[in-house]
Amino acid sequence: MDRDQGGVAIERVAAPPPAAPRRRRIDTGRFARLALLAPTLAITLVCFIVPLGLIALYSFGSVNQVDFNVYFGWTTGNYRAFTSSLYLNTLARSVILSVSTTLACAVIGFTFAYFISRQSPRAQRLLLVAVIVPFWTSFIVRTYSWVDLLQNLGPIDRFARALGMNGHIDILYTQWSIGIGILYSYLPLMILPIYVSLERIDPALFDAAEDLGATPWRQFRRVVLPMAVPGLIAGIIIVGVPALGEYVIPEILGGGKTLMAGNILADQFLQTGNYPFGSALAVSIMAVLMVLLFTLRRAQPAADPQ
Amino acid sequence: MNVRRHPFAASVSLLVLLFLWLPLIVVAVNSFNQQTIMAGWGGFTTHWYGLALHDQNVRTGLETTLYIAVASALLSLAIAVSGALWWRRASPKARAVYDGLIYARIILPEVVSATALFFLFLKIHFTLGLTAIVIGHTVWNSAYAAIIVQARMAGLDPALEEAAADLGATPWRTFRRVTFAALLPAIIAAGLLAFTFSFDDVVTSVFLQGASNTPLPVVILGMIRFRITPEINAIGLLVMLFTVTLMSIAVLIYATAGSLGRSGRRGNMLDIYRGR
Numbered sequence: 001m002d003r004d005q006g007g008v009a010i011e012r013v014a015a016p017p018p019a020a021p022r023r024r025r026i027d028t029g030r031f032a033r034l035a036l037l038a039p040t041l042a043i044t045l046v047c048f049i050v051p052l053g054l055i056a057l058y059s060f061g062s063v064n065q066v067d068f069n070v071y072f073g074w075t076t077g078n079y080r081a082f083t084s085s086l087y088l089n090t091l092a093r094s095v096i097l098s099v100s101t102t103l104a105c106a107v108i109g110f111t112f113a114y115f116i117s118r119q120s121p122r123a124q125r126l127l128l129v130a131v132i133v134p135f136w137t138s139f140i141v142r143t144y145s146w147v148d149l150l151q152n153l154g155p156i157d158r159f160a161r162a163l164g165m166n167g168h169i170d171i172l173y174t175q176w177s178i179g180i181g182i183l184y185s186y187l188p189l190m191i192l193p194i195y196v197s198l199e200r201i202d203p204a205l206f207d208a209a210e211d212l213g214a215t216p217w218r219q220f221r222r223v224v225l226p227m228a229v230p231g232l233i234a235g236i237i238i239v240g241v242p243a244l245g246e247y248v249i250p251e252i253l254g255g256g257k258t259l260m261a262g263n264i265l266a267d268q269f270l271q272t273g274n275y276p277f278g279s280a281l282a283v284s285i286m287a288v289l290m291v292l293l294f295t296l297r298r299a300q301p302a303a304d305p306q
Numbered sequence: 307m308n309v310r311r312h313p314f315a316a317s318v319s320l321l322v323l324l325f326l327w328l329p330l331i332v333v334a335v336n337s338f339n340q341q342t343i344m345a346g347w348g349g350f351t352t353h354w355y356g357l358a359l360h361d362q363n364v365r366t367g368l369e370t371t372l373y374i375a376v377a378s379a380l381l382s383l384a385i386a387v388s389g390a391l392w393w394r395r396a397s398p399k400a401r402a403v404y405d406g407l408i409y410a411r412i413i414l415p416e417v418v419s420a421t422a423l424f425f426l427f428l429k430i431h432f433t434l435g436l437t438a439i440v441i442g443h444t445v446w447n448s449a450y451a452a453i454i455v456q457a458r459m460a461g462l463d464p465a466l467e468e469a470a471a472d473l474g475a476t477p478w479r480t481f482r483r484v485t486f487a488a489l490l491p492a493i494i495a496a497g498l499l500a501f502t503f504s505f506d507d508v509v510t511s512v513f514l515q516g517a518s519n520t521p522l523p524v525v526i527l528g529m530i531r532f533r534i535t536p537e538i539n540a541i542g543l544l545v546m547l548f549t550v551t552l553m554s555i556a557v558l559i560y561a562t563a564g565s566l567g568r569s570g571r572r573g574n575m576l577d578i579y580r581g582r
Contacts, residue, residue: 036392039385040448044407047445051422054429112322115315127319134326136553139506140523141542144530145329148336155332184325237413245415248508252530262417269421270513279425282418289414 052286059279078280087264094244094261097175101182102240108183109190109235110228116191117198128195135188143181143252150177150253173255181249186242190235197231198224233296241289261285330546337539354540364541367522374436374511374521375504378443379451382500383493385444386451390459390489411449419445420513427514434516442510447503451496454560458492491563498556502549 062075082091116127134142149156152168160169171177201223209219247262254260261281268278337355341348358364393401411419423442427434462485470480486493508523515524522545529538 033392033395036388038388040389040392040404040452043385043441043444043448044411047423047426047441048407048411048419051419051426054426055422058425108318108322111315111318115312115319118312118315127323130323131326133550134330136502136550137330137546138523138526138542138549140508140526140530141333141538141545142329144526144538144542145333147530148332149329184329187322187326241413242415245417247415247417248527251527256531262415265417265421266513269424275425278421282421285415285418 052282055275055279055282057279058276059283061276061279063274063276078277079284081277081280082284090259090264091261093175093258097179097182097260098240098243098246101179101186101243102236104179104183105187105190105239106232106236109187110194110232113191113194113198113231114224114228116195117201124199128192131188131191139185140248140252143185143249146177146181146184146253147172150180173253173257175254175258177253178246178250178258178260181253182243182246185249186239189238193234193238194228194231197228201227229299233299237293237296241292244288245285333539333542333546336536337543339536339539342536354536355544357535357537358540358544361537363520363525364522366519367525370436370519371505371522374439374443375501377436377440378447378504379497379500381440381444382448382451383455383497385448386455386496387489387493389448389452390455391485393456394459408449408452411446416446416507416509420510423510424513434514435518438514438516439511439518439521442514443504443507446510447500450503451500454496454499455489455492458489458563462488491559495556495560498552498559502552502556505545505549 059078060075062077082088112131116124116131119127148154150169150172151157152170152172154172157169171180205223206219209223214222245262245265246260247266250258250260250263254263265278265281265285268274268281335347338350338352339348340351340353389404393404396404420442423438423445424434426432427438432438466488467480467484470484471477475483506523507521508527511521511524512527515521520528522541526538526541529535
């Protein structure tokens with residue numbers, strides 16, 4: 001975004017024109033550059049694009065019930081299997097959970113990021129550290145600690161009862177506990193990009209808006225919100241997409257009963273061995289991702305005041 | 307703090323901070339808690355630490371994880387640094403493709419990239435195990451490392467290298483004394499970051515471990531599934547302290563590195579979160 005386009009242009013202009021006697025040197029330079037790219041190419045092509053292509057291919061195959069080999073039949077049966085009631089609930093739950101937690105993350109994250117950005121530089125740094133440090137600690141232990149927190153007779157349950165609630169909270173191992181776990185794990189990923197875009201707001205803009213008679217609400221709507229859009233979009237992508245494929249959080253906080261798409265996908269590969277169906281699931285998650293990216297990227301330049 | 311002007315944002319923020327820190331406090335407190343069901347305070351003990359440190363699964367898990375994390379961090383650095391050197395001279399179009407693929411490696415749900423890699427290894431009969439895990443971690447780790455190294459590279463003025471060359475330095479010496487030296491803070495920070503991410507990983511390891519020794523986070527996942535004990539809190543607190551220390555060092559190195567020629571902008575770990 002704040003990439004140094006000017007510098008690039010200067011470099012390109014300053015580069016000597018490819019005069020005939022120097023052609024050989026330029027060729028070795030090209031070779032050297034390709035060699036520099038080779039490690040990146042290897043990991044990206046061989047270990048990322050090829051595997052994804054492979055599962056895209058297999059998602060149209062089928063498993064022979066006798067010898068358990070996979071055959072390509074260009075069938076769409078694996079995609080149609082989503083509509084069976086066995087999976088439909090889980091898939092719907094995944095979408096609802098990831099959308100609602102992403103929205104909750106966006107609202108809470110925005111409020112918090114806005115609060116940070118209005119503090120003195122010292123307080124800003126302190127608050128950022130307070131956000132980032134929990135994020136650096138072991139993901140699995142952090143998630144696990146919600147089992148302690150949310151269990152009946154746990155601290156939150158006791159607190160609720162002390163406030164006068166009857167019975168127990170009963171939210172551990174439900175979609176509520178999964179939602180809380182996702183919100184918890186992904187919130188810093190939403191706060192940071194929004195903060196980065198809010199931090200760039202020139203305070204003079206507020207003074208200008210105030211001088212021109214804008215109410216605080218109008219200042220917020222016309223100055224803060226438009227400036228926050230790039231960060232908000234980045235946050236929604238970084239949170240929403242991985243949340244859709246979340247595997248560990250439902251494993252721990254769903255107690256093996258309440259699952260998400262990521263768990264079904266994992267089971268197809270690790271347990272039942274129905275690779276074509278698992279592949280179809282993976283491809284669908286990728287498709288949702290691409291649609292989301294495409295839509296949000298189109299939304300971005302329109303809102304970006306540049 | 308500027309609380310009075312934003313009472314609503316301030317109270318939400320207070321709740322957010324509580325929300326973010328509560329689980330860590332619970333882990334820390336329960337790791338010293340005598341009561342086994344952890345529903346209340348049963349007195350102080352260091353018993354769980356003794357159990358954790360003598361658990362053979364935990365010890366081999368830790369060794370395995372350290373090996374994987376070091377290997378993956380080194381591999382990621384090699385990829386990130388060579389990639390950043392390429393990126394510098396690449397055309398804007400090629401850069402866009404390169405950046406897009408970095409981004410894709412980071413945001414694609416890990417369960418998707420891990421299953422795809424698992425399936426590829428199965429098809430080409432590549433034995434699952436430590437090497438497979440290292441490769442799997444490097445897929446996304448190299449992307450994180452690339453962003454950090456690249457951000458520093460973008461601020462490096464080519465005039466510095468031209469000056470070195472004009473003063474008679476050989477290309478290798480120029481690279482070593484100018485380019486590499488300038489990138490070093492980013493390289494160290496990216497290495498520590500990659501190490502920590504790998505050290506913490508569950509999903510990719512679950513898919514690619516095969517019959518090898520189980521890495522520590524997967525050992526912890528197994529403990530959570532089958533027997534909930536306060537021992538996990540003890541291991542958890544130790545692991546947390548370790549990763550927080552490493553990440554703090556990474557940020558300090560990156561943030562205190564001097565500015566470079568052209569941009570004058572100081573390193574900032576938030577570069578990772580800058581929207582593209």
